[in-house]
Amino acid sequence: MKALKKVIQNLDPKFEKGGKWEKMYPLYESLSTFLFTPKHVTKKGAHIRDGVDLKRTMFMVVLAMIPALLFGIYNTGHWHYELQSYLNPEQFGAYSDYMTGFGDKLLYGVLQVLPILIVSYGVGLAIEFIFGFMRGHGLHEGFLVSGMLIPLIMPADVPLWMVGVATAFAVVIGKEVFGGTGMNIVNVALTARAFLFFAYPTAMSGDKVWKSGTSDIIAQNGGTLPDGASGATALGDVASFVGDAPVVAGEALSATSTSAELLQKFEGAYDPLHAIIGMVPGSVGETSVIAIMLGAALLLYTGVASWRIILSFFAGGFVFGLLMNLIGANAYMDMPAYYHLIIGGFAFGAVFMATDPVTAAQTQYGKLWYGFLGGGLAVLIRVLNPAYPEGVMLAILFMNIMAPLIDHYVVQANISRRKKRFKTA
């Protein structure tokens, strides 16, 4: 340790202004400040400062995502082998059980997810460094979180080049053009996902992307999925109830079925418990409500995420779910409201996306409104526009745009309340 400290001590002057390697300062600063909190002392204002810094804060968010990542890795492996079990019943028949073939599934998941993670961090950090060099500062920690979020909201089969392009788009257009960490308008990771969703919809939606290796299996099986196999998700199926060809888990149902019949089938195919544990196909990190809640517990406990946003986001989703129940015009509207909270990316969005402090509302009351409307809007988009089965992404992006407006009203309320003090006095 002492030796390392000496090295840093000797290197510092060489990278400072006028030093030999002055131009490499941003790179050096990023590495050295990671290892050692620099010897900067307070110059103006308060002489002592809180121990907290952005590094520790952001690290906590990354840590909070680890359960979702680990679960996502295994889940990716499971659904790959689950499909295989239909194609090669002799070899993989037993793998349709969730815990059988643990090692194989884990290995497959790692091989599938790790490259996405590496590409996301690699591309994003490279761009951050380029902008760092342009602006003469080291790495700002914001992307440590975005780089982790991006893989977790992608289907495991997404081509790596797409991840790279989407990350580059999100970091440059979503963040750096506004000035970097802390200045962006919309959530960086969601920008990446939205970019892919609209640019390459076939890679991001439908019923052939949620189980890793689906397209290979279809090719091996002569153009269709093996009998009994399905690539659908609960969201996709429930969305089909609105159209003329309702489907549940690959089984086509009669268009004349009543809502009750459809929902009975649906609830049979999608056990809420499985959704909560996360034993369902979906984007890498979004499936397990339990893993996400572990992260949420850490974020709430440390106070890094706003409980106002998380709570009101879930409340908004539930209330709007109930509202849909009241209207009850079709089977989707009749779906029990709590389903909305546990299927798709709702929980993940509420905990990790909506709470991004930079893009969320910044006032305390604003956060409540922001979360509530975000959750409600997510359900609204899901139910009313089946073309976008996953409404959470769009709802949060929309609320990112709306957050300043919400804050504006909170600020105006503060202003008029403060003015009133003088009128009555």
Add this chain to the structure above:
Amino acid sequence: MSKAVRLKKGLDIKLIGEADQVKVDLETPTMVAIKPSDFHGLVPKVIIKEGEKVKRGEVVFYDKYNKDVKFVSPVTGVLSEVVRGEKRRILEVRIKVSEVDEVVQVDPVDPSSISREEVMKTMLANGLWPYLKQRPLDKIANPAVTPKAIFISSFDSSPLAPDYDFIIHGQDQYFQHGLNALAKLTDGKVNLTLNAKGAPDEAFVNAKNVQINRISGKHPAGNVGTQIHHFDPIDKGEFVFTVNPQDVVTIGKFFAEGKFDSSKYVALTGSEANNRKYYKTIMGAQLTPLVEGNLVQDNVRVISGNALTGEAVGSDGFLGFYDAQVTVLPEGDDYKFFLTKGWLGPGFDKFSSHRLFPTWLTPNKKYRLDTNLNGEERGFVVTGEMEKVLPFDILPMQLIKAIIVNDIDAMEELGIYEVAPEDFALCEYVCTSKIEIQEKIREGLDVIEEECM
């Protein structure tokens, strides 16, 4: 009549190094200085030449833009040096203390029996006026305005703050005299705010001719700004004057005895100071006799004032005009390895308002905090942290952003007239992005002064 407020927001930063409640007379310093930098925006016009003799209570310089406001010498001595900084700005006017003490004597007078103009005249001519600060702007009170109220806080809640109950004890008469003088200056009331917790000294409790308020809560409950906000908020165009309780005694003493008494008690505090006591010294005193031999180690920062708002003056620096406290903290100019003492360490040695550190596990522990920034400056990312430590109905983040973008209308609406940099010291302390918030508030006040006052 008496109003009471309980604050829920705020933060007490618990440091090692409170001063023991012992009063000690310190030898007279050989050098004192009046520092124009203690008075924001002051341009001094020095009327004594270098090498000239000056008596205690004699005018040394006056405010160039407000010629009535005079500053007097706290000692008898010889003007030894006018220290200048950039653009020849005067930083310090140093006076070498003579052995024989001569003092300017005027007739004692009961302030209750004279008019407002006479009280003002006496205070202005004899160097007592600078003890009055005004809100808005947090600078020396403008003698041309009549304040709607005067606020005195009977306690200081900042880290390791001196205990005014202890300092004032026994000075009831002078304190009351000072209050009577102040009462003449305002159309409204003199507000004396007591700490609702604990037992304030009799000088405070029995004070007459004042409106007594009580407040309880964490820092900044003791800040006059907090108290004004809760008891009598300032609207645009209104003025409130504020005075430190020890200075009320000085004012009262002048009226009672007709001469300027520059002695004051100063608490020596901080983890790096030994013999932490209340020392009787002189305003503007060089700190050398105070800290010499009383330092635990060499690599320290000697601060005139408290750890949040004081000024680093060095061990041979001079006591600030408004300060009743010297804080000695360890310098934090060392690298901290990220896993042990750095950003990812367990953090038992760090005091944090965030739950990212185990501070909350040991609520009564006292900390030895150094001056390290504990991170690097970043853009605003975390929200909601400042709101927890600012017991004002003011949105700190929005106000600061309005200042950064120089939006005067927004600053006015969001409450710039009510605040002073010291009220935002805690916001600066807790800021994850290490932004210099007190400086920003001061910049905002400067803009307001230029454009709106």
